[in-house]
Amino acid sequence: MPLSGSRRQKARGQGASKVRPLPKKRVCAPGALEAADAASGEQLRTSDCWIANESCFSFLPKVPKASVDLVLTDPPYVISRQTGFESCVNGESRFAVSMDFGEWDRAFTEDDLKRSIREFYRVLRPGGTCVVWFDLWKLTPLKAALEDAGFKQCRLIEWIKTNPVPLNSKRNYLTNAREVAVLAVKGGSPTFNAEYHDGVYRHPIYQGQDRCHPTQKPTALFKELIEVHSEPDDVVLDAFLGGGTTAHAARDTGRKFAGCERDPLYYRFSAARVLGDHEGMSAAKTAVKEAAARRKEAAA
Ligand SMILES: C[S@@+](CC[C@H](N)C(=O)[O-])C[C@H]1O[C@@H](n2cnc3c(N)ncnc32)[C@H](O)[C@@H]1O
Numbered sequence: 472m473p474l475s476g477s478r479r480q481k482a483r484g485q486g487a488s489k490v491r492p493l494p495k496k497r498v499c500a501p502g503a504l505e506a507a508d509a510a511s512g513e514q515l516r517t518s519d520c521w522i523a524n525e526s527c528f529s530f531l532p533k534v535p536k537a538s539v540d541l542v543l544t545d546p547p548y549v550i551s552r553q554t555g556f557e558s559c560v561n562g563e564s565r566f567a568v569s570m571d572f573g574e575w576d577r578a579f580t581e582d583d584l585k586r587s588i589r590e591f592y593r594v595l596r597p598g599g600t601c602v603v604w605f606d607l608w609k610l611t612p613l614k615a616a617l618e619d620a621g622f623k624q625c626r627l628i629e630w631i632k633t634n635p636v637p638l639n640s641k642r643n644y645l646t647n648a649r650e651v652a653v654l655a656v657k658g659g660s661p662t663f664n665a666e667y668h669d670g671v672y673r674h675p676i677y678q679g680q681d682r683c684h685p686t687q688k689p690t691a692l693f694k695e696l697i698e699v700h701s702e703p704d705d706v707v708l709d710a711f712l713g714g715g716t717t718a719h720a721a722r723d724t725g726r727k728f729a730g731c732e733r734d735p736l737y738y739r740f741s742a743a744r745v746l747g748d749h750e751g752m753s754a755a756k757t758a759v760k761e762a763a764a765r766r767k768e769a770a771a
Pocket residue numbers: 525526527528544545546547548575576579684686687688689710711712713714715716717731732733734737
């Protein structure tokens with residue numbers, strides 16, 4: 472049995488949010504979730520969720536062909552650099568901006584992106600949708616990579632941050648208010664619970680307690696995207712979990728989830744977040760901060 476749920480029996484437009492706590496029992500339903508058996512690192516498996524601490528290049532080949540309904544993913548943007556605004560901007564430290572996200576961003580290449588996109592195409596069912604967030608200035612190579620893999624109907628999605636971080640407002644009046652994703656479809660008839668949509672989603676940058684990753688996306692944004700592009704019980708996949716936003720949003724919208732994260736500390740945070748384990752989340756956050764402080768000290 473594929474990982475896919477009973478999406479097509481369900482009428483379009485019935486994707487209303489529902490919070491469904493995951494069962495604590497770590498058992499797998501028959502199907503693709505069982506493919507986790509060969510995983511090497513730490514992993515969390517329930518009947519609705521399989522997440523693993525490993526690279527997408529070892530994880531994705533274990534996901535059966537055509538077993539996923541929606542890929543919603545946010546790979547490294549390959550943009551880490553020094554901004555010169557790391558500690559203070561316009562005299563205010565709260566406006567400090569760092570574009571050096573760390574090794575996880577520097578180590579990823581555009582060839583890695585192409586490789587993962589070919590795997591997304593393989594694991595998606597015909598008619599499945601793929602949404603890839605990426606650097607605004609690199610959309611042309613992203614679109615080309617999607618089309619080379621076989622995807623059709625590339626369209627743009629924008630996230631407008633309703634509380635953007637001011638950059639250097641003395642030099643430029645424009646804030647950094649926009650992030651973009653390319654949406655593409657694997658042939659067939661895709662699921663979309665919307666009509667005449669401009670593809671613009673407005674949400675604030677999330678600053679709450681369960682923020683751990685430097686580029687963590689707002690859960691509200693990912694919940695909205697999941698509800699528009701899939702049905703309850705469908706399978707959502709994210710191979711670059713970061714702080715686990717896609718897994719969390721899939722759980723809260725009643726979807727199944729499969730995904731991985733290479734970094735052990737972000738993986739731990741994601742797993743604790745999916746389980747609603749606040750102590751685990753806070754321990755992982757502390758470990759992330761300590762590791763960052765050690766790296767900074769070593770670099771000084
Ligand atoms: C842009 S972040 C994802 C942020 C996420 N959307 C969130 O809301 O927290 C990308 C993540 O991909 C992870 N990553 C980088 N290379 C990877 C790989 N080969 N396999 C799996 N994860 C990888 C990084 O460690 C990083 O946490």
